Amino acid sequence: MSTDDTLTILPLGGLGEVGKNMLILEYDRQIVVIDAGLMFPENDMLGVDLVIPDFGYLLDKKDQVKAILLTHGHEDHIGALPYLIREINAPIYSTLLTRGLAEIKLKQHHLLDQVDFHTVQAGDRLTIGPFAIEFFAVNHSIPDCVGLAIDTPVGLVVHSGDFKFDYTPVDGQPTDFAGLALLGERNVLVLLSDSTNAEHPGFTPSERQIEMAFDNVFRRAEGRVIVGTFASLISRIQQVIHCAMRYNRKVAIAGRTMVDNVSMAQKLGYIDVPPHTMLPLNEIGRLPPNEIVILATGTQGEPAAALAKMATQRHRQINIQPGDTVIISSHTIPGNEELVHRNINRLFQRGAEVVYHPIAPVHVSGHASQEEHKLLLNLIRPRFLVPIHGELRHLKALARLAVELGFAPERVLVVENGYRLHFTQDGARVGERVPGGYVFVDGSGVGDVGPMLMRERESLARDGFVVVVVPPLIDGRPSGRPQIVSRGFVYQPNAQGLFEQITEQVLQFLAQTPFDSPTQLENALRRYLETYLYQETKRHPMIIPVVG
Numbered sequence: 388m389s390t391d392d393t394l395t396i397l398p399l400g401g402l403g404e405v406g407k408n409m410l411i412l413e414y415d416r417q418i419v420v421i422d423a424g425l426m427f428p429e430n431d432m433l434g435v436d437l438v439i440p441d442f443g444y445l446l447d448k449k450d451q452v453k454a455i456l457l458t459h460g461h462e463d464h465i466g467a468l469p470y471l472i473r474e475i476n477a478p479i480y481s482t483l484l485t486r487g488l489a490e491i492k493l494k495q496h497h498l499l500d501q502v503d504f505h506t507v508q509a510g511d512r513l514t515i516g517p518f519a520i521e522f523f524a525v526n527h528s529i530p531d532c533v534g535l536a537i538d539t540p541v542g543l544v545v546h547s548g549d550f551k552f553d554y555t556p557v558d559g560q561p562t563d564f565a566g567l568a569l570l571g572e573r574n575v576l577v578l579l580s581d582s583t584n585a586e587h588p589g590f591t592p593s594e595r596q597i598e599m600a601f602d603n604v605f606r607r608a609e610g611r612v613i614v615g616t617f618a619s620l621i622s623r624i625q626q627v628i629h630c631a632m633r634y635n636r637k638v639a640i641a642g643r644t645m646v647d648n649v650s651m652a653q654k655l656g657y658i659d660v661p662p663h664t665m666l667p668l669n670e671i672g673r674l675p676p677n678e679i680v681i682l683a684t685g686t687q688g689e690p691a692a693a694l695a696k697m698a699t700q701r702h703r704q705i706n707i708q709p710g711d712t713v714i715i716s717s718h719t720i721p722g723n724e725e726l727v728h729r730n731i732n733r734l735f736q737r738g739a740e741v742v743y744h745p746i747a748p749v750h751v752s753g754h755a756s757q758e759e760h761k762l763l764l765n766l767i768r769p770r771f772l773v774p775i776h777g778e779l780r781h782l783k784a785l786a787r788l789a790v791e792l793g794f795a796p797e798r799v800l801v802v803e804n805g806y807r808l809h810f811t812q813d814g815a816r817v818g819e820r821v822p823g824g825y826v827f828v829d830g831s832g833v834g835d836v837g838p839m840l841m842r843e844r845e846s847l848a849r850d851g852f853v854v855v856v857v858p859p860l861i862d863g864r865p866s867g868r869p870q871i872v873s874r875g876f877v878y879q880p881n882a883q884g885l886f887e888q889i890t891e892q893v894l895q896f897l898a899q900t901p902f903d904s905p906t907q908l909e910n911a912l913r914r915y916l917e918t919y920l921y922q923e924t925k926r927h928p929m930i931i932p933v934v935g
Contacts, residue, residue, distance in 0.1 A: 394541040396577070396808040399823065400424065400440035401776050403803035405583065405720055406463045408776055409440040410546075414539055417516035418448060420455045420477070421535065421546060425466030427687055427720055428827075439467035439833075440804075441823035442474055449475050454515045457481035458548035459532040460488035461619050469496035470826075470833055478503040480513070482522075484531035487651040488619055491644070509533055509563075523566050525550040528594065528753030529621055530558040530657055541810050542576025545767055549581050549776065551591045551755040552762065557622040558657075567766040576810060578769035582777040583754040585785035590758050592751045594622055597716070600748045601630045610676035610710030612636065613739075615686040615694045616717055618645035621652050623716055624682060628660060631680040637666040641693035641705060642684035649682075668704050676710060686717035688726025698733035709738030716749045760788055771815050772799045779803060851875025852929040855893055855916065859935040860905075869893045876928045885923070892919055905934040 394414045401408030406426025412419050426438040445452060452475050457465055459482075468479075468489055481489060483506050493499040507513070509524035519538035526532070527549045535546040552562050584591060605612060612631075616623045624645075631638045640646050652658040671679050685692025694713075696702035707713070713734050719727045734741045744750040754776075755763065764772070772789050774782040779801075786799045800808060800817060807818035826833065851874050858867040871886040896915050902908035909932040916930045 392541070392811055394539050394544075394810040395818075396544070396579070396773070396810065397444065397821065398775065398802065398804050398806070399442070399444065400426070400467075400804055401463075402774075402782065403779050405776075405778060405781075407438055407440050407467060408464050409467065410579070410775065411445070412518065412537065412539070412544065413451075414517045414541070416448075416451050417518075418445070418452045419515060419518055419520075419537075420445075420452060420471075420475075422458055422464040423455065423467040423471045424461070424463040425828075426463065427689070427723055437466065437828040439470050439826045439828060441826050442471060443823055444821045445475055452477040453518075455479045456520065456535060457485050457489065458534065458546070459527060459529055460485040460621075461529060461549070461617070464549070465489045465492060469493055469498055470828070472498050472502060476501055476503075478505055480505045480507050480520075482506070482508055482531035482533055483655055484529070484621065484652065484657050487655055488648060491647045491651060507533075523570075524560060524563055526553040526556050526560070526562050526753075527551065528623070528751075529619060530560070536570055536573075539576075541812055542770070543570070543573050544577050544579065545570055545575050545769065546579045546775075547581050547763065549583075549753060550759075550763075551584075551753055552759045553591075553593045555593045555595045557594045557626065564766065567763070571766050571768045575767050575769040577771040577773055577808075577815070578764070578767050579773050579775045580760070580763065580785065581754055582774040582781040582785035584752055584756045585760055585774070585777070585781050585788060587752075587756040588758075589756050591754065591756045592748070594626075594751060596748055596751055597623065598626050598630070601626060601714070602633070604712060604714055604742050604747070604749070605630050605634045605636075605680075608677070608712040608740075610708070610712065611671075611679045611681060612712050612714065613681045613683055613694075613697070613705075613707075614714045614716055615683050617686065618642060618648050618684050620717075621648070621657050624649060624652075625658050627680065627682060627716075628658070628664060632661065632664060636678050636680045637671075637674060638664055638680045638682060639666045639668045639671050640682045641668055641697075641702070642682075645682060645684050671705075676708075681705065685730075686715050686727070687720055687723045688728075688730040690726075695730055698730050698737065700737075707734060707737035707739050711737075711739040713739045713741045714749050715741065715743035718744065718750055718752060757788055760785060761792060764789060764792055764794075770798065771810070773808065774799075774801060847875065847929055850926045850928040851877075852931060853889070853916070853920070854931045854933065855889070855912065857893065857897070857912075857932065857934045860897075865894070865897060873928070876926065877924070888923070889916070889920075892916070908932075909934050 397411045399409040408422045408424040410421045455477050507522050512521045521536040522533040525534045525548050534548040537544040614627050683693040685694030697705050697707050731741050774785040782801050786801050789799050805820040805823045809816050809818050854872040856870040858865045869890050871889050912932040913930045
């Protein structure tokens with residue numbers, strides 16, 4: 388906990404991974420939270436829908452949380468907001484589009500009426516306890532992104548938000564370089580800087596590059612064009628609409644979240660949709676294929692999203708057919724590669740032509756590459772640098788880059804989630820790590836799936852299970868023959884002989900093993916059968932003995 392003269396910065400998500408970004412600033416028992424994002428589950432997180440930060444550190448400090456500040460409206464920055472608000476209902480400050488996206492999410496969770504929202508814009512200043520906060524505009528892959536300049540009694544903290552330097556942004560709002568330089572004149576204590584693309588040399592291309600790539604695809608496409616992208620990529624959706632108009636195509640949307648986002652963005656003026664451009668999804672059949680564009684969610688291979696349902700012929704209204712052109716307009720989030728590649732292969736199998744990065748420039752990153760990082764560091768000139776928003780390799784890459792620019796290594800603090808960073812006017816130090824980790828969202832359950840359950844699911848997926856039902860015991864002997872039930876272990880028609888062997892082994896074990904309780908007997912029988920079945924099959928099924 389912060390003492391009266393110490394500023395504590397604590398990352399709860401986003402440092403050591405791509406996703407679930409969340410960071411807190413704490414001074415004199417007053418806290419502001421920056422972002423509350425989610426992460427897509429990795430391949431070994433079986434059955435998990437979402438991963439969110441661990442809010443445990445804040446639960447006994449609810450009255451100290453004075454504000455939640457949102458940098459922009461992507462899922463990895465606002466996706467965990469409903470789960471945080473259930474625990475800590477502090478005022479939320481965000482730009483207009485970010486607020487619109489967050490309100491859709493909160494409404495889905497029936498929490499919108501409980502939230503105290505405040506709309507801000509770049510250039511606004513406000514004071515919350517000991518924190519004087521200024522919002523400044525940054526370029527990313529979605530409009531209305533901001534970074535934060537937070538004056539504290541210890542010094543000025545600058546949070547870059549997700550950023551790149553785009554000289555021709557789609558929304559026409561370039562980076563305020565003069566404003567960044569002015570921040571650099573204010574003796575910045577620490578810069579918290581997006582590190583996602585710090586391994587990449589050069590500059591990240593402009594969003595405008597995508598328009599040319601889309602134009603090339605639309606010009607050649609003979610049938611329907613299906614564009615997969617994130618539901619929150621408002622600028623990308625606008626580019627698709629512009630291209631559809633150019634080639635006299637109508638636009639339909641597959642995916643409830645994208646429908647809601649587009650409707651909201653249109654009402655707020657962030658998307659320009661000329662009359663008669665949009666078409667309900669259930670009406671696309673009345674037009675020839677070469678007059679149709681479909682916007683769809685599911686670029687990360689999510690099984691429940693529209694694009695994956697199309698690829699597996701599970702979508703109620705759209706079946707992929709020869710002549711379709713599918714554009715995957717997104718970057719594959721680390722850990723999702725297998726799902727994405729499987730989806731692309733299935734689309735090819737259905738007869739579609741699939742266009743994706745890197746075979747065509749249909750996606751550009753929203754994150755700064757090395758030359759942009761060099762420019763930001765030279766503009767801000769912080770006393771300390773903390774790389775954020777990336778896997779450990781990204782954090783390390785930005786740290787190396789800073790040292791190459793002349794930063795003393797001790798001024799570059801590379802930490803992962805949970806490590807407290809303590810700042811005073813005399814310097815900085817890395818403190819102890821707070822307890823925490825992944826919180827899994829599985830259906831309606833939040834946090835009730837832990838490592839032990841994950842291991843059980845992995846075991847079930849790999850080798851299946853065997854249930855051994857022992858009839859009631861009379862004088863220590865079973866009153867009948869045990870029954871064997873299995874799933875995912877052996878092919879059932881060939882299993883009769885093995886099941887007979889298991890039954891005989893169980894009877895022998897019961898005859899030779901003394902026990903004090905059914906629970907003790909079940910545990911002993913489980914250990915015995917684990918050894919026996921591995922000797923016989925070289926497999927490790929989950930053994931579930933039930934003694935009647």
